[in-house]
Amino acid sequence: MFLIYSLLIIYALIALGMLFLGTDYFISNLRNKTRAPEVASPAKLRAAVIKEIAEHYGDYKTVLEIGSCYGGFARAIALANPDKTVDGVEIMPAPFMISKFMKLFRGPKNMNFKFGDAVKFINKSDGYDIGVTWLTTPVMKCIEPVADRFKVLLVLDFPLPGRAPTRVIKLHPVENKLLRLNSHHMLYIYT
Numbered sequence: 001m002f003l004i005y006s007l008l009i010i011y012a013l014i015a016l017g018m019l020f021l022g023t024d025y026f027i028s029n030l031r032n033k034t035r036a037p038e039v040a041s042p043a044k045l046r047a048a049v050i051k052e053i054a055e056h057y058g059d060y061k062t063v064l065e066i067g068s069c070y071g072g073f074a075r076a077i078a079l080a081n082p083d084k085t086v087d088g089v090e091i092m093p094a095p096f097m098i099s100k101f102m103k104l105f106r107g108p109k110n111m112n113f114k115f116g117d118a119v120k121f122i123n124k125s126d127g128y129d130i131g132v133t134w135l136t137t138p139v140m141k142c143i144e145p146v147a148d149r150f151k152v153l154l155v156l157d158f159p160l161p162g163r164a165p166t167r168v169i170k171l172h173p174v175e176n177k178l179l180r181l182n183s184h185h186m187l188y189i190y191t
Contacts, residue, residue: 041134046076048171048187049132049154053081057152060129061085064150066118066143067135071099071111077132078111087128089114089121122146130154137161153190166191
């Protein structure tokens with residue numbers, strides 16, 4: 001019985017900590033317009049990126065999801081590509097903690113999450129073969145200077161402002177009215 005109560009207290013403390021961090025970040029997000037909102041990636045977008053990686057970049061070994069939020073996109077890529085190392089980098093504390101917690105219980109082993117500013121992280125890294133992101137235009141302006149650190153950068157919906165993509169793939173229709181930039185989701189590929 002003691003163990004059950006102890007676990008409930010630990011879970012309650014974790015939940016309160018995440019709520020505090022999330023609220024703190026939400027308030028700071030209101031002051032800083034370059035941050036991206038927390039939006040879970042739809043399964044159809046994940047499937048399109050996984051298909052693109054499988055068809056064109058199967059030999060590449062490292063993947064970085066920029067702005068991994070709760071880790072769903074990175075997890076889908078890692079599960080579909082057990083031969084690749086998949087990392088996610090997230091600047092928001094609460095989603096980062098949730099993604100780390102979920103990885104602990106659900107895996108997979110070829111996936112890791114890093115906390116911090118993606119641009120600083122990318123500049124300090126040895127580089128990645130594939131970059132994947134679904135961030136808004138203001139954030140893409142920040143990502144643009146480090147785009148050359150990838151062999152290929154797969155960008156959903158919000159292209160790099162100062163660069164022409166190598167290819168553009170028109171995906172399925174937009175289902176979320178808040179993200180209605182055009183009538184379809186788009187995958188921009190930079191090599």
